[in-house]
Amino acid sequence: MSDSRVSSVIQEWVSSYPGQPHSQSLNPVSSNQAAPSGQMSQMDMIIYNQSQGIIRGGADDRVAEQMMGLPYLSYNTSCLNNSNSGSANHHQSHDFSPFLLPTVRAPVTKRSISKDSAEYRMRRERNNIAVRKSRDKARRRILLTQQRALQLQEENQKLQMKIGQLTQELDTLKHILSQRHLQGAEEGAAHESSI
């Protein structure tokens, strides 16, 4: 009855969690850097087309501070305002390429992806579609979890009510049985006295 209704929702809810939550959802301390793209919107073309590399701001600070609570208070304007001048790519601060084995490629000639190329736009568009799809999926999953929690709460109340009824019925029967037991003992005594 109500089990079938609940179980259907639970089935849907379980199916929305195919496997492990990727261990990143619970531990968001992956190598988080999140370049301030908005800040770079005025000069990203220059950066990307000239240096052909990815320049990030102070990322380690954010990672360290996201470990603590209230991470939204940790972003100071210093990090954002200085994103233009300092914080050069520290992967290139020391050029060891003449001493490295040829298996290690130089990070400069990485891909040379122009933001004007059709390939870039194609990749971006595909990623945008994937992002929308993923977020839609996440929204549905959250809604299912909420509905599941509510239904489990209702079912809990019903089960506790049923436990109360069963307990009361059990007490009644136990009382009756104890009365019968006393009555039986008296009758037994009467029998023995009558012999």
Added chain:
Amino acid sequence: MSDSRVSSVIQEWVSSYPGQPHSQSLNPVSSNQAAPSGQMSQMDMIIYNQSQGIIRGGADDRVAEQMMGLPYLSYNTSCLNNSNSGSANHHQSHDFSPFLLPTVRAPVTKRSISKDSAEYRMRRERNNIAVRKSRDKARRRILLTQQRALQLQEENQKLQMKIGQLTQELDTLKHILSQRHLQGAEEGAAHESSI
């Protein structure tokens, strides 16, 4: 025992939903337009500084298509690739300003907020902080809901087990009682026959 543990989590969960979910969380069909800011990142300075107005892409299409399922399939490249040329601000496509009453202001001189102004950066920074705070809150709320659902599920299993035990105990007592009843009837018959 286990009730206190569960109720604490539920308390936390309930407190994370202070009031109505603003009726927008459940019905996300508000006047959604979401200008493709990322697409305009290469020329937003020009647009914003020249026309001093906000130019949006085809927003009504998205609203209409988000009503249906799979909204992530509805964004075609046509809307995005033509964001530069077409889709001018259709509020200005016909200039009726000479015939309008002075109560209707022209949308051109709306606020003239330059992206280079310190006030703009201050507003952006404050909003960024608010966004991080809000998303952190949402993440915590989702986690609490998941934990709550799991704890309710565990509690449900325990309650169902208890119901099984009580039912079995009840059946046993009923059976005993019925036996006593038969025994009492036989004894009563024996009494009458012995008289």
Added chain:
DNA sequence: GTGAATTGCGCAATTA
């Protein structure tokens, strides 16, 4: 009217 909060979106980096 104003500032905070919420929301949808695109971008970039990372992951699977």
Added chain:
DNA sequence: GTAATTGCGCAATTCA
């Protein structure tokens, strides 16, 4: 190599 996830900033909207 591609699709999926995730954090972030931006802009529009809503809330208080």
